[in-house]
Amino acid sequence: MVKLLKAFMFAAMVTMAVGLSSCATSSHQAKLAPGEFEWHPERSSSGPVLMVVSIDDQMAYVYRNGVQIARSTVSTGRAGKETPTGVFTILERKVDHESNIYKGAKMPYMQRLTWTGIAMHAGQLPGYPASGGCIRLPYAFSEKVYGVLSNGSTVAITQKGTVPSYSKKPASVLLASRAQSPSNKAIPDPQGKVMWEPGRSRSGPYSVLLSYADKTAYVWRNGIKIGQSPVAIMPGANPPEGVFMKLEGGTGAQSWSVLSLNSGKVFGDPASAIANNVTLPREFRNKVSGVLTPGTILLATRESSNSNTMSKTNFGIVQPEAKQP
Structure with a gap:
């Protein structure tokens, strides 16, 4: 699978109207407490799905065909075990998974991003970076996002939180x-x-x-x-x-x-x-x-x-x- 570049975040827009709406929503949303998330799949029913993780914000955002349908608090890698930034595709998925590195550590709804131990999965969210490099998600959110992503889906991990923007003719x-x-x-x-x-x-x-x-x-x-x-x-x-x-x-x-x-x-x-x-x-x-x-x-x-x-x-x-x- 493909792992693309460091320090990115996609801006996924279909039209200028959607783009402006998404910008306003992304930059003025209420703060969530550790473990909280929002889920609104009805905002966009089809299209490619992009998940964006902001390490500084300790947040994840899910876009479907350019429309934000969910956001959640996360816990990324602690000092010395930092979560890598980049653009990744999901390599492997398992509902019930045990860590290959930390024996006995349960990783429900695991979605692998690298073959070197970085994945998204359900776990504890203390409100700050605390994992061994993985991206911990609230249990209920990890189950829901597992249902909309698949092998090959795109996950962008960026250090800083950014606001979606728009361009007309990238083709x-x-x-x-x-x-x-x-x-x-x-x-x-x-x-x-x-x-x-x-x-x-x-x-x-x-x-x-x-x-x-x-x-x-x-x-x-x-x-x-x-x-x-x-x-x-x-x-x-x-x-x-x-x-x-x-x-x-x-x-x-x-x-x-x-x-x-x-x-x-x-x-x-x-x-x-x-x-x-x-x-x-x-x-x-x-x-x-x-x-x-x-x-x-x-x-x-x-x-x-x-x-x-x-x-x-x-x-x-x-x-x-x-x-x-």
Whole structure:
């Protein structure tokens, strides 16, 4: 499965009206006591589900097709056992699970985020970070969220709480090729081999990593790499980082959510800024256009992905494909 980047939070919106409503709701909600949660699945009945965990706030938020349907208090990792930040997909789920690290420790409604011991599960919530790295949830909430998530669902863990924002045309990042040089001439398509082997993984969610450091785009399905392509970046350009997620419905390819990196706020139109400074080969754009289904994640980052799919020890980009022992 795919583990994408550090210190993100998705902003999942379907329309500007929904986006503004969600912003107001997220930033002015009443404080919950440890162990409390809210659950309103009727606000959005279908679409891809995103769960966001804020370590500083000790809170989790659940969005379905861009609409917040739940929030809950949590307890994350204590000092020395901190919960890693990043964008993860759920690797494994068990209603009744016992910790492989802390023998005898019960982890009801366990949803695994890494093969190295990080998961979400029911547990005690003292009101501060107290776990061994996992995300503890109220028991009733863990049962409910287990019912709306599945293997491959996205969980974003960020240090700071952020407010959802909105961008209209993130699909243009992959499908457009309009980068212009300072002399107003289009940058040529990058030279290099395009790898496309969809037969390596025929089911599960798609994720796309656009690495400016590597000047490469990678496509995974269900955590297995199925595509790779060189990219060209306008000389002197500094395209923004961002995370995008395709939603269900809306106006065709424009129904996407957007997350600005680092600041927690989206300024301008990061998708257009990327598309105006980055070019992908036509062959790759044609192939990837067919995989942009609801739930697809696109991450644009300045970080590099090495042969072990990690850029540094505390900054995961993509988790290795094989299940770890």
